[in-house]
Amino acid sequence: MPAQDYPSSYYVATAKGVPALGPLNGDETADVCVIGAGFTGLSAALHLAERGYSVTVIEAERVGWGASGRNGGQLGSGHRKDQRTLEEKLGLEWAHRLWSLAADGLATVKDLIARYEIDCDLKPGVLHAAWKHGEAAWFQDEVDHMAREYGYHMLRFVPREEMREMVDTERYHAGMLDMGGAHLHPLNFCLGLARGALAKGVRIYEHTPALDISRADPARVRTPNGTVMARHVILACNAYLGSLAPDIAGRIMPVNNFIVATEPLGEARARSLIRDDVGVQDTKFVIDYYRLSADGRMLFGGGENYSGRLPSNIAAFVRKPMLRVFPQLADVRIDYAWSGTLAITMSRIPDFGRLAPNILYAQGFSGQGLNIATLAGKLMAEAIAGQAERFDWMADVRVPNFPGGTLLRYPGLIAGVLWYTLKDRLP
Template identity: 50%
Template sequence: MTTDPNTAVSYYAASANPAPEHPQLKGDVTADVCVIGGGIAGCSTALDLAERGYKVVLLEGQRIGWGASGRSGGQAIGGYASGQSKLVQQVGAENAKRMWDISLEGLQLIRDRVARYNIDCDLHWGQMHVAIKPRQRDALLHEKREAEETYGYRQLEFLERAQVESLLETKRYSAGLYDSGGGHLHPLNYTLGLAAAASAAGVAIHERSLVTNISYDQPAVVSTATGRVKAKFVVLCCNAYLNTLVPSLRSRIMPVGTYIVATESLGEARMQRLMRENIAVTDINFVLDYFRRSADARLLFGGRVSYSGLDPFNTASATRKRMLKVFPQLADVRVEYAWGGYVDITMSRAPDFGRLAPHVYYLQGFSGHGIALTGIAGRLAAEAIAGQAERFDLFTHLKHRNFPGGELLRMPALVLAMLWYRARDLL
């Protein structure tokens, strides 16, 4: 089984809904907006703009949902990977509260779109963060107090060890924070559903149309090997797969590899014993594990983050070992799929939205919170293009630093830092 995160066959791909192949861009076309990237952020941006009456062309270098949007753990979580305190430090308490509310709107947007466009993506509500160590239990209690007292969010329930064990057949966790507002879904089918809605709204989608150059003239010119798009506005939604298209943006994000396995189907009875409710679960180690069930009663278990961009060990075997630390009773169960992909993180773990020119926008740096945050980010970009930039501009005030070391040394520097965090997880 291949361990290359870009080629491994995922459970999501094997269980994807039927979807059309969109044609490669050929020749010169014109549009009001050219969106680059066919993940959730790009499809969301294109859909919102088309429904506002804009002529939109979406370019995807591979297939719709080929990147993180079609491979991730599928957990829809409110808030930001940075935590609220970093946002408060940069933009103040009032604006941090507005950002928090926008993240919750991202969750509601998923609910609304799944219903409105009849997207078959196995959406379920309920998500839980779990603690392994006493200090993590305290962190969950603090998170609950902050959410309630500062942000008025009252959908969190703190669970002691016995309550967690009543939901999960494991002794690993000392406490949990259950969020009825979070959830999980089949990310590839959700992305394909957004693309279908965008296409129905008039978006011209072109797959296998890798962008090779962007001219920032008026209008902008977006070039591929086989065609060009002239557009009044451009929105870049490439994230971890930005590559060398915009070096100044690439230096502010780091592609981080994460890996997932899917077991054989456990059968409904065994799955019910393992997980009494159909929720998503994530521990709060810095190098974290996450898991949930699939529609056909498989356990989807992920983690084992790689900050080196390499996968020197067998993905299926290593991730399975982590799974057995949580559920040793699954020792007899086969892993049928193992795959990976890259998420884009920023130094602060806060999202990085902005403009490269007055008419060229970008969305990146979702740092593992992409299922919900990418969708609402697309809506904010569409609002800004339509002349309502206040909410988008909230995020442009966040300061972002380049990863240290430049192209040659930034990866080794990050690996050393992550070794420290891995050691801290053991304390």
């Protein structure tokens, strides 16, 4: 594969069908210009093309270069906040609306994989692991609540004894298995979306950053070597928004996450760690999330930071939380270690909206991007086609700015994270 310009990772080393796409040189017109070729932008482009729109996608780096091609690959069944929290914040009616959207996002990912025959190692099941003793009762209540209030019967409570059989660690007090969730190779999913979009006539340009957008009708998107005139524009930049839209930049916080891939463990040893080959994520504020790759490696994500300075040794940085969970992996070689930047919001509810009547955006998926970012692209396609009700459900949920905006958001967040990290360490 042409791996130039992609950060090194296990996903890049095992990528399939990477398109080699050049930059935009010159001027062109389209019904829609999409800025960003990750889950959100490619989903929007593909859904628009299926409706007959002409679409141009511009990407500052490569397809799937950002968090879409570097994340943990866990496909959750809801939003970043659980439904009971959404009920308390927004009321029962809005919580049901958001659940219906998340359910459609989950189904949309699986449907796209099936319809476009995307080879991305899709496997069922996400296991939530209780880091503290008191969370076991919460898991049991959550299973009952989701079945009773939402008719969702894909959750199962896992007592501590069975949890120990499913994941070979003493760390967890209970579990909640979600067989509606899944895990997959995120870069290959993203590349599959791009191939599907190209087959539908979408024009995708790499190494083509957007420099500015005129808020007019039609809008004019300026790039280093050309322009795109479009009736509609979609901002699908997320953590890489930069200074392109300062009026919404303060609503998100870029956060760096870190992942390692061990050497292949062999079928027996790999399955001794995660018996049923499901994705696993714990309940800590700074969560650990991990799963087995298709070739039997442990893919383990742990730790995060909030500045442009990355750890000097990412492998050593992530090995510490990995060995807290699996001390039996102390002898295992780490073959790949990488970082990725996602965007969170203050409320952990994603931020949807319009910069102008013909300029839509979605950002701040807060670690639930595989599901909700793919959904966001679909909802923006619907809105452009004149069916904006579901997009407006998300846009009507107020997402506040971080205190201090882009200048002072980091000190406040770090103080909060230190507090919650301390709580993770308490009984």
